[in-house]
Structures are given as C-alpha cells and as structure tokens.
Amino acid sequence: MVLVINQETFDDAVSENINEFGMEIEEAINDAVKQFEAQGVNLGNIIKDNMRLQVESTQDLKNALSTLRDHTQLKTVISTSELQEQIAIVKRECDKSIPYRVFAAKEGAYNILLQLLTKDAQDDTVIKESLRAFISLMTKQPDLLEDKGVQTIIRLLSQEKDAEVQKLLLKWVKECCIMHEMNRQNIFKADILDHLKLLLKNADSSLIRDVLGVLRTLVLDDDVRVEFGKAHDHARVIASDTLSSITALLTKFEMDELLVSDLLSTISALLVRTEFCQTVEAAGGLDTIKHAIIVFQDKDKLTRQCFKVLKALAGNDEVKIHIIQNGFAPLIISSLDCNKNSSTTATLGLGCIAALTLRCAENSKAFFEAGAPELIYDCMRIHSNDANVQKNASWAIRNMVSRSRYQCEKFLDLGVETILKMNLKKFVNHEFDAKSALRDLGCDVNLKEEWTGSGGLLTTQSKKI
Structure with a gap:
C-alpha cells in the first residue's frame, strides 16, 4: 500500500x-x-x-468570494453583470496557480459556486461563469466534490440543452474524475452514463469529444491512494452500452481528424475483454480504422491512436487474423515508416507489430513481405538510446521469427544482432527482452536460469478423509 x-x-x-x-x-x-x-x-x-x-496577495480573491457569499445568502442584491464580474475574478485568481485554488477552497469557494448554480439556475450566463470558475477551482483539486456536487452535475446534465453549458459541465466532471477514484465511482453510480449515451446520439462533433473525454476518465486507474479501483468494471459497463455506437461514429465523422483520434483513443480504453474486440469488428470498425490509417497517414498523433487500437484488438485471436486478412500489414508498415522519427510513434508501431504477430505465423509472413524487418531495424538504429523503442523492437523480432525461422537470416543480415547485444549493456532492465530476441534468432546468448531445484526428491503427504 x-x-x-x-x-x-x-x-x-x-x-x-x-x-x-x-x-x-x-x-x-x-x-x-x-x-x-x-x-x-x-x-x-x-x-x-x-x-x-x-507572502502573496489574495485580497482580490477574498473580496470577490465575500461579495458572492453575501449574494447567495440574500444579504445583498447585485446585478447580473456584477455577479459575472465577481465570478470571473474567482476564476482568474484560481487560474494563477494551485496554491490560489487551495486558498479559494479554504475560503468556501466550492459551496459558494455550488449555491450559485442553484440560486441563479435560470440565468445561463451566470451558470456558464460559475462552471468556468468551478473548472479552475477543481483543477488538480478534485477532493472538493461531495454528494451535493454530484447531484448538481446530474441535475444540470438532465435539464440543460445549451451546448456550451453541457460542454462546461463535462469539463467539470473530467476534472473531478482525474486522480480521484471515489469521485469516479460516485459519479458513475449516479447514472451519468445514461446522460452521456444521449449526448453521443444527438450532439455535434465538438460536444462528442467532451463526452468521450469523460468516458476515458471514468476508466482511469490513477489514484495512488486507492489500492483497488473499479476501472475495469466501469469499462466493461461502458463498453457493453456504447462501444457499437462509438465505433459507428468513426464512419459518420470519418474526415474529422480530432474526433477520429478521440474515438480511437476511447475504443482502445474500453477494450478490456476479448469479446469487445469482436463487437468493434461487427460494427465495421476494421474498415473505418483502415480508412483513418490511410487518410491520416502523415498525422503523427492519429497514427499513434490507430496503432493503439489495433494492438488492443489483437487481444482477440480471431480479430487479430482478420486484421491482417483485411490488408493492414502494408498499411501499418507504411504509416510507421512515415512517422518513424518520433520515438513515441515508433514504440507504439513496434508494439502493434509485436501484438499482431504473437503466435501467428501467417501474420508474421504478411509483415515480413511488407518490409517489416528493414523498418524494425531502422527504428532501432534511429532510436538507439530509447529503451522503450528497443524493448518493443525486441518483442516484434521475437514474435516474427519464433514460428517463422526462415526470417532469421534477413534480420541478421540487417545487423539487428549487434544492436541487441549492445542493448544488453545499455538497458539492464530489458535484458530478458533482448536475450529472447537473440535466442529466437539463433544467436549465442547466455540465458540466466531463474530458479533451480536443490536436487532433493519432492515428497507429498496424503491425508485420509
């Protein structure tokens, strides 16, 4: 712990x-x-x-919170314009740094803003300003959320039709969920998924991106204070209810680069069970992913998302075979070749190749014929000092040749043995990966025996029942 x-x-x-x-x-x-x-x-x-x-001035923040507190407690009546001005001051001060946000919280900013969302619920301008201030207040400070805040979120999501208010609400929810497991669980238990599903069906592309952002935060496992979270449970429920519709959106918005990237990222996060891979395929996911990898081949970020989702889909052995049967091998090689100078993209691309060739000789053959050995060597050479690239390259080599020994000569001719042996010295934590690749390439390698018996006989005792 x-x-x-x-x-x-x-x-x-x-x-x-x-x-x-x-x-x-x-x-x-x-x-x-x-x-x-x-x-x-x-x-x-x-x-x-x-x-x-x-040692820093907080007087402006104190004054603004005092004015807003008097308004919520009906001690004073101020105009809408002045109300907006005071809320804007709170936001501005909270945007300065985390210490200002902590100070604002100690001065009661959370309860004041929550009361504004109730007291002035008929005024969209005040609601928008209050939500903007809430987002600033709770950035990296999600502990403030409590039951009343969760209820307010759900109430506003069910009532508000204004797209800007909905976007601000979703951004607030996202800040509440990052690095806070209990907030995620409480928000999820409040049936937020029902409201998110409706937005997925009816919203425009900009709002859908915010919905997807919330879905991804609901399946995070980033709270160090909690030993066991419910990320997997949340992902399972969300995937069961939304994965087909999210996959269908890839076709509807196939030319929207930013939304396609978010859709692929969300699909990857939700593929926590092997049957969900088949759900994506059944919904036409392979065709839309192929379209994305072709159209946006020179877009580094989107290429990475394609590699991520293909690696996740390879978790299902049938889908893994279908991916290559659908002609993905040359597309993956071409996309990786275009973006190989990025260490992050190289890492994900090599990981994708490794996943798709694991225990699958036919897939390995397709990648071999598409020029994978040369590209793997190029990535290793370009990123010779990047441990993650070298580790994933080792996996890709090992998985490609383990059931296709005829490929070993090609890899050895390119010079991967030299790089792998250098990696043994440079990356001690990844020694096993490099040695596994060398072993399957047929190279001389000193394998470490992790456990040996003492030579004694094993004995068992039987107990009469």
Missing part, C-alpha cells in the same frame, strides 16, 4: 520548518519534501508550494 499524507500534514511540516528552525520558505518546502520522500511517502497529491500564499 502506498504511503500518503494529506495537504494539512505537509503544510504543518513546512510551517514548523519556518517557525521553529527559521528557514526561508523555499528551504522549508524542500526540506519537508526530502523528509517525507525519505519515509517513502508519495507526494503526488500534495501541493508543495501551498505555503507561498503567506
């Missing part, structure tokens, strides 16, 4: 360094960080420069 602390504990340690030991604020923060890290504490959820607010 990862050791974590809350913000207050960290702030107290910094204050002690300042007050008890006379440190300057920068020195106090650095010392606190070193002390906690030495104890094995994960500080990923901690705002390390929070105490700097002691």
